[in-house]
Amino acid sequence: MPRRIKLPAAVGEMFGVRLRELRRKHQLTQVQVAERSGMMQNHISELENGVRMPSLVTLLKLAAAIGCKPTDLLTPFNGIALETLLDE
Numbered sequence: 001m002p003r004r005i006k007l008p009a010a011v012g013e014m015f016g017v018r019l020r021e022l023r024r025k026h027q028l029t030q031v032q033v034a035e036r037s038g039m040m041q042n043h044i045s046e047l048e049n050g051v052r053m054p055s056l057v058t059l060l061k062l063a064a065a066i067g068c069k070p071t072d073l074l075t076p077f078n079g080i081a082l083e084t085l086l087d088e
Contacts, residue, residue: 012050014076019062020048022073026066036065 023033023044030048034041038061046052047062054062063070 009050012053014050015053015073016048016050018073018076019044022066022068023048026068028066033062033065037061 023030028036030041030044033039034044037044037058039058043052047054047058059070059073063073
């Protein structure tokens with residue numbers, strides 16, 4: 001059985017801020033993103049608040065729902081030393 005890696009809270013927070021930013025840029029509500037992605041609105045809220053981390057499938061669903069590239073959701077992680085986030 002694969003070992004689960006607990007990611008630091010900063011990773012979830014950074015992703016959540018970016019998700020909210022892109023959602024608002026595209027003038028969408030959490031409900032609209034939820035409907036377009038097939039997820040529940042509270043799941044979108046938890047992602048935006050850094051409570052939950054998306055799987056790869058969820059990331060792809062979010063990008064399609066928002067109308068952006070999947071990599072757009074990950075731009076906060078470009079240009080930073082990932083080891084600093086993962087060493088917590």
